[in-house]
Amino acid sequence: MTTTFAPLTTLPAPAGYKAGDVLFLCGELFGRGYANGIVDEARAAGMTVIGATVGRRDGDGTLRPLTAEELAEAEANLGGRIINVPLEAGFDMEPGDDGLSPADRLKGAKPDDWATVPFSDDEIAGWRAKGAARFKGNLAQVVAKLEQLVPAGANVLFVHTMAGGIPRARFFMPLLNRVFKGTGDKYLPSERFWNSPVGKLCSASFDEVTADTFRHLLEATAVLRERTVAGGGTANYVAYGYHGCEVLIDGAYRWQSYTPYLQGWAKMRLEEIAAEAWKKGIGATVFNCPEIQTNSSALFLGVEISLYPLLSALEREGGGPVADEIRKRCAALLKEGASLDTLLKQANSYLASPLLAGFGELAAWPHHNTQEQAELMLDCSARLLGMNSDPKNVVCAELSRAVFKGVGRLMFDCSWQPQAPVLWLGHSIIARRLVSA
Ligand SMILES: NC(=O)c1ccc[n+]([C@@H]2O[C@H](COP(=O)([O-])OP(=O)(O)OC[C@H]3O[C@@H](n4cnc5c(N)ncnc54)[C@H](O)[C@@H]3O)[C@@H](O)[C@H]2O)c1
Numbered sequence: 001m002t003t004t005f006a007p008l009t010t011l012p013a014p015a016g017y018k019a020g021d022v023l024f025l026c027g028e029l030f031g032r033g034y035a036n037g038i039v040d041e042a043r044a045a046g047m048t049v050i051g052a053t054v055g056r057r058d059g060d061g062t063l064r065p066l067t068a069e070e071l072a073e074a075e076a077n078l079g080g081r082i083i084n085v086p087l088e089a090g091f092d093m094e095p096g097d098d099g100l101s102p103a104d105r106l107k108g109a110k111p112d113d114w115a116t117v118p119f120s121d122d123e124i125a126g127w128r129a130k131g132a133a134r135f136k137g138n139l140a141q142v143v144a145k146l147e148q149l150v151p152a153g154a155n156v157l158f159v160h161t162m163a164g165g166i167p168r169a170r171f172f173m174p175l176l177n178r179v180f181k182g183t184g185d186k187y188l189p190s191e192r193f194w195n196s197p198v199g200k201l202c203s204a205s206f207d208e209v210t211a212d213t214f215r216h217l218l219e220a221t222a223v224l225r226e227r228t229v230a231g232g233g234t235a236n237y238v239a240y241g242y243h244g245c246e247v248l249i250d251g252a253y254r255w256q257s258y259t260p261y262l263q264g265w266a267k268m269r270l271e272e273i274a275a276e277a278w279k280k281g282i283g284a285t286v287f288n289c290p291e292i293q294t295n296s297s298a299l300f301l302g303v304e305i306s307l308y309p310l311l312s313a314l315e316r317e318g319g320g321p322v323a324d325e326i327r328k329r330c331a332a333l334l335k336e337g338a339s340l341d342t343l344l345k346q347a348n349s350y351l352a353s354p355l356l357a358g359f360g361e362l363a364a365w366p367h368h369n370t371q372e373q374a375e376l377m378l379d380c381s382a383r384l385l386g387m388n389s390d391p392k393n394v395v396c397a398e399l400s401r402a403v404f405k406g407v408g409r410l411m412f413d414c415s416w417q418p419q420a421p422v423l424w425l426g427h428s429i430i431a432r433r434l435v436s437a
Pocket residue numbers: 026027028029030032033034035054087088089090160161162163164165209240241242288289290291292293294295296297303
């Protein structure tokens with residue numbers, strides 16, 4: 001698929017969802033993730049929120065539903081019922097024909113030997129097929145229950161939030177730390193890692209968890225979707241993508257991206273799945289969202305640098321009480337002697353650095369890293385994070401909350417009358433949404 005950059009430029013009209021309509025969240029809700037924004041919107045509109053769980057793995061590796069206690073906690077967090085069938089996707093713990101999963105195979109492997117740890121394409125395909133079959137079987141059970149919970153005539157909004165797939169083996173952590181956080185002798189080029197057999201294992205795992213689950217969701221809910229539409233309701237789908245983001249750099253909105261975003265190929269596959277569904281008349285939209293700090297982005301140190309210019313975007317799009325409040329809260333988190341102006345200048349000097357010129361081409365995305373780029377980014381990230389007085393309560397967390405709130409509202413409203421299979425939500429429209437709220 002050729003990528004056509006399609007940023008959302010106009011605030012959508014408010015969605016018409018009402019009490020009795022249903023939001024189904026395909027993916028578990030955690031404390032500070034993107035999905036919180038749209039779930040809050042659904043609750044405010046009086047919709048019934050129904051959620052899913054990834055399930056849990058017992059000590060022996062068995063995948064199970066939540067216990068009664070875990071379920072009560074998860075439902076309280078969601079503010080809605082959870083259909084308690086484990087929707088873990090992927091195959092990292094899926095036993096192959098010989099009884100061994102990819103994670104088993106990596107037990108005892110030394111991270112230093114990463115380049116020669118063997119995985120064949122056929123083996124990966126075998127595990128992948130088994131994992132997909134398990135996921136689809138469990139998803140069918142979830143959807144059967146969901147069908148009973150959606151009242152006749154209700155509108156349904158399906159929200160896909162799943163992403164991930166780093167195989168759960170100790171082997172990976174030191175290795176990925178070198179790819180994403182390594183400097184000096186520790187630096188490992190993302191391209192070398194990605195082209196190795198363990199890189200190929202990751203790639204297939206990312207595709208399965210981040211992209212193919214969306215296809216499985218579209219297929220599994222076909223009957224519910226058709227029933228809903230036949231009854232006069234809407235049945236639309238939204239998913240969270242990432243494909244770089246426009247932020248203010250040197251005073252103008254410019255597309256940029258975190259590098260190396262190794263999930264990028266899976267995210268483009270997600271876009272393709274939405275485009276295919278769109279051609280069949282299904283309202284499915286992938287919203288490419290800005291970089292924020294969540295449980296899932298913690299490994300990607302430096303991803304948060306492009307979040308800081310949101311403060312400038314809030315001013316550019318009109319400022320006012322909401323912008324003032326966010327700025328005030330951010331300023332209160334800084335160490336004595338640090339200021340938001342210095343923070344913004346330093347973030348801008350990274351984003352505008354001539355060293356990043358080669359990474360600015362959308363058509364060549366996702367880019368692999370270089371040692372100079374990685375070191376510049378990691379150094380800037382550390383300096384900016386070091387300006388917070390409490391490392392556990394940082395400016396980026398405050399800005400992340402603002403972004404997922406704005407994105408949640410935009411996705412919610414856009415889902416009512418879908419516009420396109422792929423849309424980018426940049427800082428400009430998000431800031432405009434926040435200041436006009
Ligand atoms: N954080 C960012 O900077 C950013 C930027 C753009 C888009 N996104 C996207 O937003 C979405 C939500 O991510 P988030 O950053 O809010 O983090 P999050 O950790 O809150 O959400 C990740 C979701 O993926 C699910 N998940 C993870 N591994 C899974 C597996 N093996 N099987 C099934 N489900 C699995 C989790 O249950 C959770 O629902 C993701 O699609 C992510 O790629 C994030």
